[in-house]
Amino acid sequence: MKLLEYEAKRVVQEYSIPVPRGDIATTALEAEALARDIGRMVVLKAQIPVSGRGKAGGILFADGPDRAREVAQGLLGSTIKECPVTSLLVEEQLDITEQYYLSIAVDGLAKSYVVLASTEGGVDIEQVARTTPDKIARCWVDPISGFAQAKASEMLSGFNLSSRTTDRLAQILVTLFSITLEKDAGLVELNPLVQTSSGEFIAADARIIIDDNALFRHPEFAAHNLAEEATPREIEAKRQGLAYVDLSGDTGVVTNGAGLAMSTVDMVHYFGGSPANFLDIGGGGNVEITKKGLLLVLSKPEVKGVVVNIFGGITRCDLVAQAVVEAISESSVKKPVAVSLMGTNQEEGQQILSEAGVVSFPGMEEAVVGILKMQRGNEHHR
Amino acid sequence: MSIIVDNNSWVVVQGITGREGSFHTAAMLDYGTKVVAGVTPGKGGQKVEGVPVYDTVAEAIAEHGANTSITFVPARFARDAVLEAIEAGIRTVVVVTDGVPQKDTIEFIARARKKGNIVIVGPNCPGVISPASHAKVGIMPGHVFSPGRVGIASRSGSLTNEIAWHITCAGLGQSTCIGVGGDPVIGLDFVQALEMFRDDDETENVVLIGEIGGGAEESAARYIAESNYPKPVVAYIAGKMAPAGKRMGHAGAIIMGEAGTARSKIDAFSAAKVPVADRPSEITKLLGA
Numbered sequence: 001m002k003l004l005e006y007e008a009k010r011v012v013q014e015y016s017i018p019v020p021r022g023d024i025a026t027t028a029l030e031a032e033a034l035a036r037d038i039g040r041m042v043v044l045k046a047q048i049p050v051s052g053r054g055k056a057g058g059i060l061f062a063d064g065p066d067r068a069r070e071v072a073q074g075l076l077g078s079t080i081k082e083c084p085v086t087s088l089l090v091e092e093q094l095d096i097t098e099q100y101y102l103s104i105a106v107d108g109l110a111k112s113y114v115v116l117a118s119t120e121g122g123v124d125i126e127q128v129a130r131t132t133p134d135k136i137a138r139c140w141v142d143p144i145s146g147f148a149q150a151k152a153s154e155m156l157s158g159f160n161l162s163s164r165t166t167d168r169l170a171q172i173l174v175t176l177f178s179i180t181l182e183k184d185a186g187l188v189e190l191n192p193l194v195q196t197s198s199g200e201f202i203a204a205d206a207r208i209i210i211d212d213n214a215l216f217r218h219p220e221f222a223a224h225n226l227a228e229e230a231t232p233r234e235i236e237a238k239r240q241g242l243a244y245v246d247l248s249g250d251t252g253v254v255t256n257g258a259g260l261a262m263s264t265v266d267m268v269h270y271f272g273g274s275p276a277n278f279l280d281i282g283g284g285g286n287v288e289i290t291k292k293g294l295l296l297v298l299s300k301p302e303v304k305g306v307v308v309n310i311f312g313g314i315t316r317c318d319l320v321a322q323a324v325v326e327a328i329s330e331s332s333v334k335k336p337v338a339v340s341l342m343g344t345n346q347e348e349g350q351q352i353l354s355e356a357g358v359v360s361f362p363g364m365e366e367a368v369v370g371i372l373k374m375q376r377g378n379e380h381h382r
Numbered sequence: 383m384s385i386i387v388d389n390n391s392w393v394v395v396q397g398i399t400g401r402e403g404s405f406h407t408a409a410m411l412d413y414g415t416k417v418v419a420g421v422t423p424g425k426g427g428q429k430v431e432g433v434p435v436y437d438t439v440a441e442a443i444a445e446h447g448a449n450t451s452i453t454f455v456p457a458r459f460a461r462d463a464v465l466e467a468i469e470a471g472i473r474t475v476v477v478v479t480d481g482v483p484q485k486d487t488i489e490f491i492a493r494a495r496k497k498g499n500i501v502i503v504g505p506n507c508p509g510v511i512s513p514a515s516h517a518k519v520g521i522m523p524g525h526v527f528s529p530g531r532v533g534i535a536s537r538s539g540s541l542t543n544e545i546a547w548h549i550t551c552a553g554l555g556q557s558t559c560i561g562v563g564g565d566p567v568i569g570l571d572f573v574q575a576l577e578m579f580r581d582d583d584e585t586e587n588v589v590l591i592g593e594i595g596g597g598a599e600e601s602a603a604r605y606i607a608e609s610n611y612p613k614p615v616v617a618y619i620a621g622k623m624a625p626a627g628k629r630m631g632h633a634g635a636i637i638m639g640e641a642g643t644a645r646s647k648i649d650a651f652s653a654a655k656v657p658v659a660d661r662p663s664e665i666t667k668l669l670g671a
Contacts (some may be wrong), residue, residue: 106484108566108596111491142492143485184485186566214483216458258564259538259593262621263662269623270661282480311543312523343523343543344409364544365663 001210001221002049006089008206011183012190015175018202022091031072034090036065041093044071048083051207054123056080061093094204099192101125101136102173104180106187112142113180115152115173119159121192147177168201169193184214233277233300242279242293249274251371252297252306252335256281256315260364264309267365273372276303281315290323291330298331305336305375309364310343317341317349325356336374340367384512384558385533385578385585386474386501386570387450387519394442394472395420396463397454398430402478406454406521407431413524414516418446439470450474452509452519460505461486468494476519477504477569487567494569502569508539508561514584520561522546530555531584532669535575536591537564537598541620544662545591552671557584566595572602580612587614589665590656594621595642603650616668617651618659619644 003011009019021038024047025031035042046058053059058080062068068090078085101121107114118136120128128135139155141147152170161169176188187209194204210221237244243258247265251273255261261280268275277300279293297306310320324339340361341349353360359374361367393410397403398420408431410417419442420430426437434445442448451467453460453475460482467475468490475494482505494500503510509520514529526543528550536542539561546559560575562568572590579585592599599619606615622644648658659665 106488106567108568109571109598109601111567111569111571112488143489144492144496181485184483186484211484213457213481214485217483255540257538257540259536259542259591259620260540260544262593262624263538263541263544263618265624266620266622267661275623311540311547315540342547343526346523363547363663365661 001212001215003208003210003221004047004049004087005045005206006047006087008208009089009203011179011208012203012206015179017172017175017190018200019206020091020094020202020204022089025072025088025090026076026086028069028072028076031088031090032065032069035062035068038090038092042068043091043093044068044075045089045091046075046080046085047087047089048080048085050081050083053080058085094194094202095197096194096204097197098195099204100169100195101128101191102169102176102193103187103189103191104173104176104185105189107140110140112140113177115139115141115147115155115177117156117169117173119161121194125191141177143181147174149174165195172201179208183208184211184218185209186211233296237279237293237296240292240296241289242296243282244277244279244293244296246277246300247275249276250302250304251375252276252300252303253278254281254294254297254306254308255279256310256312256320260309260311264307264364264368267368268307268372271365271368271372273368273375276300281310281320287319287323287326290320291327294324294327295331298327298333298335303335304378305338305371307367307371308337308339309367310339310341311364312341312343312345315343316345317343318345318352321349321352324358325352328356328358336371336378338367338371338374340364384515384517385582386503386510386558386560387512387517388515389517391416391450391474391515391517391519392446392448393417393450393452393519394439394446394448394467395433395452395454396422396439396467397456398422398433398435399425399428400454402521403454404430407433409521409524410518413518415518418442418448439467439472443470443472448472450476450519452476452478454478457481457483461490464490464502465493468497468500473499474501474519475503475569476507476509477502477563478507478509478521479504480506482506482565484565484567487565491567491569503560504563504565504568506565507563507568508542510558510560511556512558513556522559522561526550527559528555530557531586532556533575533579533582533585533588534559534591535572535579535588536561537593538591538620539564541591541618541662545589545618545665548663548666549589549669549671552666552669554666554669554671557582557586564593572598573605576602576605576611576615585613587616587669589669590615590617592617592619592647594619594624594644594647597642599647600650603647603654603656606656607654614669615656616659616665617656618662618665619647
């Protein structure tokens with residue numbers, strides 16, 4: 001779950017890392033009032049969960065309350081990088097002398113966390129990573145070894161900073177690691193952390209991604225949830241506990257397991273079709289949930305046929321077959337369904353299908369070819 | 383021989399009294415796996431499918447010499463279960479549990495590393511099967527697999543079944559199949575699996591089943607090229623047509639920049655002279671069947 005900038009900054013602030021003065025505005029009048037309170041140049045930042053919004057026009061400046069209101073009017077209700085802008089963070093503009101990049105992220109290959117730091121913070125950090133990777137210091141840490149001030153200072157030693165700056169940056173890195181562990185974050189990033197002309201260190205921008213698997217132990221983020229972009233059908237699916245994704249074609253895809261789902265989507269393309277959506281029923285194979293999912297897939301108007309491809313390990317084919325049969329009989333729209341069931345209890349599953357007259361195929365590729373043929377057949381009838 | 387699990391795997395099922403735990407205990411026993419004990423705290427003294435249940439892994443080891451564990455415990459208890467198994471002296475832990483917080487995974491992997499000589503498979507994985515030894519420590523349907531000389535390491539459970547089935551139907555069979563798991567952070571990875579298959583006499587060639595997201599395939603390709611890997615390797619990548627950045631069920635499948643795309647993985651394998659199948663059914667052709 002990606003926190004919005006203002007949510008991330010609240011977390012950072014809780015841990016005593018200074019952030020710019022400011023607050024959230026959802027109307028132009030609120031933005032004007034905030035600008036008046038701040039009483040100097042302000043920056044208005046669209047609160048959307050994507051990076052690169054600055055270059056896309058999502059970060060604008062204003063030299064007073066009236067201008068802030070006008071800028072807010074333009075930003076609120078607009079769409080930036082396909083995200084509707086519904087709120088703005090209105091902040092004091094900082095007097096910046098240095099920009100640092102500090103982050104902690106999960107490193108899958110190293111199976112640990114990686115701490116990154118650079119004196120070249122700002123919008124071009126990815127460019128820095130590509131062209132001069134040695135300007136980014138790296139250090140791998142895990143919850144057992146921990147990450148102490150000394151280790152953080154050592155990692156920064158190559159930058160030839162004053163000892164005061166090194167100490168402060170090291171202290172902030174250690175704090176970021178505490179946030180990572182205590183909030184179950186997959187990413188905590190300050191870019192930039194700025195040094196102002198008065199020598200203060202302030203997090204000018206913050207990004208935090210919370211591990212979805214750990215949300216059960218973080219009730220403090222329960223109110224979030226809606227920031228991620230999703231279609232109405234995807235939101236409905238999520239509400240029902242289903243892994244469902246909308247795509248733009250006309251063949252519905254129902255499988256178990258993400259790998260099989262992607263492979264089936266690839267095969268629909270390979271054989272000349274185009275997937276309308278896909279549903280991953282996961283491992284549980286609960287009849288009620290699978291049935292609801294299949295009904296959801298069938299209910300999309302663009303869907304002309306559905307391929308159900310199950311290779312059961314933990315999923316039981318007989319339960320899937322039962323769900324398919326029930327969904328077909330309960331669905332108000334009649335669309336062709338091609339099924340391939342293999343694995344645990346496959347004979348029982350195939351038996352249930354054949355008794356109900358549902359077409360079954362001996363494998364994924366056969367079922368994909370089968371449904372595309374049935375869809376084309378239906379088109380010819382019209 | 384085979385790798386990770388074989389005739390000498392004495393298995394304890396953590397979370398044996400749960401729905402999945404008991405269902406798959408029966409399936410593992412049916413396959414011939416030596417499931418010697420189960421553990422569910424507070425339910426010691428019961429029996430599930432004739433297997434005695436204990437409160438702790440230590441008791442299961444003391445009473446039955448268990449050396450391998452498979453965990454079906456709910457995600458929020460996975461960390462404690464794995465750490466308990468490691469501390470008690472289990473050498474191979476298969477974490478089937480899906481939805482384990484990343485921090486917990488990183489922690490038990492770090493603990494296992496510190497202790498040394500421990501193999502953690504998963505989390506979010508279907509487990510490991512060695513057909514010739516009738517050893518199945520996992521949730522895959524046993525009848526899909528047959529004894530043979532192809533080693534498989536895969537990030538996707540259901541896709542492993544699909545491809546193993548093609549290999550079985552082609553009359554080749556498998557030495558060991560490992561579902562390494564679909565999470566961004568997992569214990570045993572492709573490179574370690576390749577090292578084990580390299581040293582296994584029973585394994586003639588290796589199939590890697592990858593998917594978009596992360597850098598595991600690129601890393602495996604680098605290892606194959608740099609080590610001048612002595613056995614033929616073929617690969618399949620799922621997610622060629624996946625919409626960029628869309629989440630497809632597991633976090634492992636989020637596209638992370640250039641390194642995670644299907645193109646990047648296929649190019650990496652091609653550079654390492656590893657043929658990549660367009661379709662799951664083509665794997666057998668690439669294996670020379």
